[in-house]
Amino acid sequence: MKKTILNLSVVGILFLSTAFSTLENKLVSKSGHVNFFSHTAVEDISADNYKLVSTLDTETGAVVFSVPMQSFEFEKSMMQKHFNSKKFLDTKTFPKAKYTGNITNLSDINFGEDGTSTANVNGELTIHGITKAIDETATITVEGSKITIEAELSITLADYNIAFAKGKPSTNIAKTIDASIKAEFN
Amino acid sequence: MRKNIFKWGIIIIISGLLIGGGIVLYMFNQPHRDVQATKADYKMEAKQLVNEYLTNAQTSNNKYLDEEGESKIIEVTGIILEISKDFNNQTVVLLKNKDDNAGVSCTLLSTANITNLSIGDTVTIKGVIRSGAGYDDDLGLYEDVIMEKSDIIN
Numbered sequence: 001m002k003k004t005i006l007n008l009s010v011v012g013i014l015f016l017s018t019a020f021s022t023l024e025n026k027l028v029s030k031s032g033h034v035n036f037f038s039h040t041a042v043e044d045i046s047a048d049n050y051k052l053v054s055t056l057d058t059e060t061g062a063v064v065f066s067v068p069m070q071s072f073e074f075e076k077s078m079m080q081k082h083f084n085s086k087k088f089l090d091t092k093t094f095p096k097a098k099y100t101g102n103i104t105n106l107s108d109i110n111f112g113e114d115g116t117s118t119a120n121v122n123g124e125l126t127i128h129g130i131t132k133a134i135d136e137t138a139t140i141t142v143e144g145s146k147i148t149i150e151a152e153l154s155i156t157l158a159d160y161n162i163a164f165a166k167g168k169p170s171t172n173i174a175k176t177i178d179a180s181i182k183a184e185f186n
Numbered sequence: 187m188r189k190n191i192f193k194w195g196i197i198i199i200i201s202g203l204l205i206g207g208g209i210v211l212y213m214f215n216q217p218h219r220d221v222q223a224t225k226a227d228y229k230m231e232a233k234q235l236v237n238e239y240l241t242n243a244q245t246s247n248n249k250y251l252d253e254e255g256e257s258k259i260i261e262v263t264g265i266i267l268e269i270s271k272d273f274n275n276q277t278v279v280l281l282k283n284k285d286d287n288a289g290v291s292c293t294l295l296s297t298a299n300i301t302n303l304s305i306g307d308t309v310t311i312k313g314v315i316r317s318g319a320g321y322d323d324d325l326g327l328y329e330d331v332i333m334e335k336s337d338i339i340n
Contacts, residue, residue: 028327030291031273050274051293051316051332055325064324068317068332070255077218084255092251095317100324184273 025059027147032183034067036155038174045079045173047072054183056149058111061103063121063138063149065181068096088162089128097127099134099181109140116141121151128160147185154178221314221335222295224259232264232281232290235331239318240288250315261339262290263310269303279303279311279338280330288319291330298337310340 034049051071055064069091074080084091101123103109109117117140125134138151156176157163228250239246250258264281267289272278277300282289292311294300303309313336321328 026326028325030270030278033273048274050272050276051334053322053325053327053329055327064322066322066325066329070251070257070316071332071334076214077216078214080218081254081256085253090253091255092247092253095247095251098322098324182273 026055026057027185029054029056029183029185031186032065032181034065034072034179034181036072036177036179038177040172040174042172045074047074047080047083049073052181052183054149054185056147056183056185058147061106061119063099063101063103063123065099065183066096067098070095094127094129097125099123099125101134101136103138111140111142111147114142114144119149125153125155127155128162130160132159145186148182149185150180150182152178152180219256221259222312222337226261226312227258229261230263232262232331233283233286235260235262235290236282236286236288236319239320239331243318243320246318250318257315259312259314260333261310261312262292262333263308263340264290266303266305266307266309269300269305279309279336281309281311282330287321288328289330290319291332292336293332293334294336294338300338303338309338311336312339313337 030053032050032052032054034052036047038045049067049072052065052067054066055062057063069089070084072080072083074083082088101121103119104122105120109119119138119140120135121138122135123133124131134153136151136153138149141148141150154176157173158175238249250260252258262281265283266279267282267284268280270278270280272293276296277294277298279292279294280289281292292313311333313333316332316334317329319329319331
């Protein structure tokens with residue numbers, strides 16, 4: 001009797017582990033950082049966001065970053081308000097920005113071994129309700145059970161219908177801003 | 187006489203510039219809103235807030251989000267399912283019932299007292315809403331309501 005229970009539990013554990021292994025390829029992270037930086041002769045503006053949700057599928061190479069726009073924090077309250085306003089990112093209408101992409105050189109990346117590799121990611125970025133193709137390289141670092149993905153991209157604001165014809169923002173905000181994104185999967 | 191008009195003209199222009207400059211400087215350096223010192227706009231169960239979003243995200247965004255990012259301050263009550271740290275080393279408390287699809291994820295201020303927090307406790311947390319809950323097809327999962335600048339108030 002005892003043996004049967006033991007056997008059953010072994011079978012159960014084996015069954016569970018195979019059932020979960022199909023899900024295990026898709027990693028989910030709520031630990032990440034997005035920064036953007038705008039440089040002009042007049043001033044430098046930087047904002048940080050730690051509330052992104054990311055997924056990385058090590059089997060298919062699919063990566064997704066979902067970024068709640070109102071979580072960007074600026075040093076100056078006034079800049080934060082401008083950023084959120086209808087004139088800029090209109091975060092009430094478009095509360096999230098999203099990147100969906102696929103690693104095209106998946107065979108070059110060994111998720112099972114410690115090390116750093118460069119991934120070519122082809123995908124689409126949606127900001128302010130507008131979607132544009134963005135192909136970038138990302139750095140993937142494997143450290144034990146932790147996988148970190150990092151990328152830097154430059155975003156031309158006019159591509160996403162964010163444009164200032166006149167006034168202070170047109171001189172103080174760069175036409176192209178630098179964004180960096182990092183997510184940790186454990 | 188002419189000299190006097192000239193003198194007063196200069197004084198008026200200079201004081202105008204000083205006042206104007208002062209206002210601009212004040213606006214520019216205006217501090218961020220203190221969420222904890224501001225009265226809550228809503229008091230509700232975490233589950234209710236999530237359900238409103240899952241029922242109609244558009245209506246909920248109109249209700250809770252602000253055009254300039256100064257969105258509604260909410261006191262949510264719920265059961266702690268998870269306590270974690272984010273990339274900025276801030277404590278994040280997830281209020282969610284085990285069987286629910288989504289919950290309310292509250293990022294606490296560094297000043298929040300977290301020593302007595304345990305999973306399974308029912309707590310009330312006050313914070314500012316940043317985004318709503320919903321199923322995201324690309325992520326393939328439900329996203330939680332995000333609240334920041336939060337503190338445990340009960």
